[in-house]
Amino acid sequence: MDGDTRETIRAVALELFSNKGFEQTSLREIAERVGLTKASLYYHYSSKQSLLLAVVEPVITGWRTIVDDTARLEHTPENVRHVVGRCLDVFLRNRSVAGIFQRDAAGVAVVLGELWDDMVGLGKRLVAWFAGPAPTTADRLRAVAAMEVLGAVLSSTTYQDEDEFTEEEMRAVLSQAAMDVLRLSAEPAASGVRRLG
Amino acid sequence: MDGDTRETIRAVALELFSNKGFEQTSLREIAERVGLTKASLYYHYSSKQSLLLAVVEPVITGWRTIVDDTARLEHTPENVRHVVGRCLDVFLRNRSVAGIFQRDAAGVAVVLGELWDDMVGLGKRLVAWFAGPAPTTADRLRAVAAMEVLGAVLSSTTYQDEDEFTEEEMRAVLSQAAMDVLRLSAEPAASGVRRLG
DNA sequence: GTCTATAGATTGATAGAC
DNA sequence: GTCTATCAATCTATAGAC
Numbered sequence: 001m002d003g004d005t006r007e008t009i010r011a012v013a014l015e016l017f018s019n020k021g022f023e024q025t026s027l028r029e030i031a032e033r034v035g036l037t038k039a040s041l042y043y044h045y046s047s048k049q050s051l052l053l054a055v056v057e058p059v060i061t062g063w064r065t066i067v068d069d070t071a072r073l074e075h076t077p078e079n080v081r082h083v084v085g086r087c088l089d090v091f092l093r094n095r096s097v098a099g100i101f102q103r104d105a106a107g108v109a110v111v112l113g114e115l116w117d118d119m120v121g122l123g124k125r126l127v128a129w130f131a132g133p134a135p136t137t138a139d140r141l142r143a144v145a146a147m148e149v150l151g152a153v154l155s156s157t158t159y160q161d162e163d164e165f166t167e168e169e170m171r172a173v174l175s176q177a178a179m180d181v182l183r184l185s186a187e188p189a190a191s192g193v194r195r196l197g
Numbered sequence: 198m199d200g201d202t203r204e205t206i207r208a209v210a211l212e213l214f215s216n217k218g219f220e221q222t223s224l225r226e227i228a229e230r231v232g233l234t235k236a237s238l239y240y241h242y243s244s245k246q247s248l249l250l251a252v253v254e255p256v257i258t259g260w261r262t263i264v265d266d267t268a269r270l271e272h273t274p275e276n277v278r279h280v281v282g283r284c285l286d287v288f289l290r291n292r293s294v295a296g297i298f299q300r301d302a303a304g305v306a307v308v309l310g311e312l313w314d315d316m317v318g319l320g321k322r323l324v325a326w327f328a329g330p331a332p333t334t335a336d337r338l339r340a341v342a343a344m345e346v347l348g349a350v351l352s353s354t355t356y357q358d359e360d361e362f363t364e365e366e367m368r369a370v371l372s373q374a375a376m377d378v379l380r381l382s383a384e385p386a387a388s389g390v391r392r393l394g
Numbered sequence: 395g396t397c398t399a400t401a402g403a404t405t406g407a408t409a410g411a412c
Numbered sequence: 413g414t415c416t417a418t419c420a421a422t423c424t425a426t427a428g429a430c
Contacts, residue, residue, distance in 0.1 A: 005395085021303025023220045026423065039426080040396050048424065106218025106301035120355060127356045137362055138370045141349070144356045145374045148345040152338070158317060159324045159341045165334055173335045177342045180377040202413085223405065236408080237414050245406065 006044045009034055014055045018096040022052060022107040049111050056112070059097040060119060062090050067122045070129040077184040080130065084150065084175045087126075091153040092167050102154045123147065130182060146178045203241045206231055211252045215293040219249060219304040246308050253309070256294040257316060259287050264319045267326040274381040277327065281347065281372045284323075288350040289364050299351045320344065327379060343375045 012033045016025040027048055031038045045051040066086050073079045091098045100108060101119070109116045128135075130143035153170055157163075165173075179185045209230045213222040224245055228235045242248040263283050270276045288295045297305060298316070306313045325332075327340035350367055354360075362370075376382045 020307075021220075023218075024303060024307060027425090028423080036395095037397060038424085039398080042425070043395060046425095104301070104303035106221060107303055110217070110221060124356055137366060140357060141353065141362055141367065141370045142374055144353050145346045145349040145371060147356065148349045148352060149342045149378065152342040152345045155345060156338065156341050159321055159344065160337060165338055169334060170338065173338045174342060177339055177378045180380075181346065181374045183377075224407090225405080233413095234415060235406085236416080239407070240413060243407095 005034075005036075009036075009041060009044055009051070010054050013051050014096055017052065017055060017104070018099045021104045022100065022111065023104075024107075052108065052111055053115075056097055056100065056108070057115075059090065059094045060115065062094075063119070064122055066090065067126050067129075070126065073129075075129065075132045077179070077186070080182065080184055081175060081179060083126075083129070084146075084178045085171065087150050088153060088171050088175060091150060092170065095154060099154045102151055142181050142183065146181045149174060149178045149181055152177075202231075202233075206233075206238060206241055206248070207251050210248050211293050214249070214252060214301070215296045218301045219297070219308065220301075221304075249305065249308055250312075253294055253297065253305070254312075256287070256291045257312065259291075260316070261319055263287065264323050264326075267323065270326075272326065272329045274376070274383070277379060277381055278372060278376060280323075280326070281343075281375045282368065284347050285350060285368050285372055288347060289367065292351060296351045299348055339378050339380065343378045346371060346375045346378055349374075 009030065013025070013030050016030060016033070027038050027041055030051075031041050034041075041051075045054065066083065070083055073083065112119075127140070127143045127147055130146055131139045132143075135143070152174055156165055156170070176185065206227065210222070210227050213227060213230070224235050224238055227248075228238050231238075238248075242251065263280065267280055270280065309316075324337070324340045324344055327343055328336045329340075332340070349371055353362055353367070373382065
């Protein structure tokens with residue numbers, strides 16, 4: 001059935017890390033849930049840190065690809081929308097892992113070490129690209145805010161019950177919201193008047 | 198000089214909790230930094246949990262006041278802007294404490310127990326108010342995104358160097374950005390055209 | 395590959411002298 | 413109020429039999 005024990009361990013670790021936090025999850029608990037002893041985990045992963053890496057690294061790689069691609073992309077509204085869409089895709093397809101970074105930054109930063117610094121560097125580069133060429137401080141601040149808007153994909157479960165939003169709706173609404181924050185929206189925001197549902 | 202040892206301990210704990218995370222900070226380290234022994238801390242605080250409470254509780258109280266006040270506030274653009282401003286004020290005046298919640302949610306949630314659930318409840322109420330009466334799912338999603346925009350006050354130091362933004366600029370830019378996300382902005386967003394600096 | 399057993403370190407917390 | 417000394421629990425990680 002479960003041909004790959006190593007993958008089962010990774011899946012259980014992902015679930016526990018994202019629900020309880022990295023430091024709050026012990027190898028004993030992971031082992032119990034998998035149906036092994038603590039010692040057996042060490043046959044598959046050399047340390048708790050390497051287990052976290054296995055959980056987290058694929059997502060970081062995908063993230064790095066997006067940011068690297070922006071280096072060759074001109075900062076046009078269409079391109080910004082495209083990059084925003086790619087970011088949302090990564091978050092949507094890796095909600096659990098991305099949630100670890102969002103809700104447990106303090107816990108994983110120390111363990112990831114330089115890799116964490118790399119990620120922060122990627123975030124800075126993306127924010128800088130969002131801000132556009134020759135940005136004012138207001139532009140840079142809006143770029144930070146736009147990044148936070150994308151993170152709403154992950155926190156929506158905190159503020160709302162269950163899976164209230166579909167993936168398509170999150171993609172549509174949040175990419176529009178990010179463009180609004182960056183003031184690159186094609187459709188101007190309603191001016192003080194609320195449309196009726 | 199330091200008339201109040203208890204307050205010194207609280208200040209050191211706040212600094213360490215917000216920089217390294219709650220679980221990653223040991224009482225030994227706090228004691229060292231204060232210039233006391235671990236045991237002496239227990240004369241002033243009965244547990245590590247109670248120390249966290251002392252650090253965090255005043256901010257939660259201020260937060261609760263804002264949310265409670267919205268119960269008697271009609272959802273008009275002016276009122277929304279007012280509430281957004283009050284939220285930004287709380288974050289700006291308590292950057293360190295608020296940063297603990299943002300970057301170490303996994304670490305403090307377990308320790309705060311019911312108090313954490315209360316805070317999540319407050320967040321949900323505020324998001325619901327931001328979404329307005331009879332909201333669509335898109336309205337609710339934008340309300341979540343607007344909350345995230347306010348959190349940009351705290352993450353701006355992660356994405357940018359040092360204190361690049363003044364408090365006034367953060368207040369102005371981010372409250373406008375939040376209104377844009379909620380589509381309650383008085384000034385419509387530029388339509389695809391970037392103004393030059 | 396999985397197990398039992400244990401090392402080695404750290405932590406939060408307490409007892410009791412001063 | 414602060415100290416020394418210590419407890420009990422928990423954790424990551426390793427050694428070695430099967």
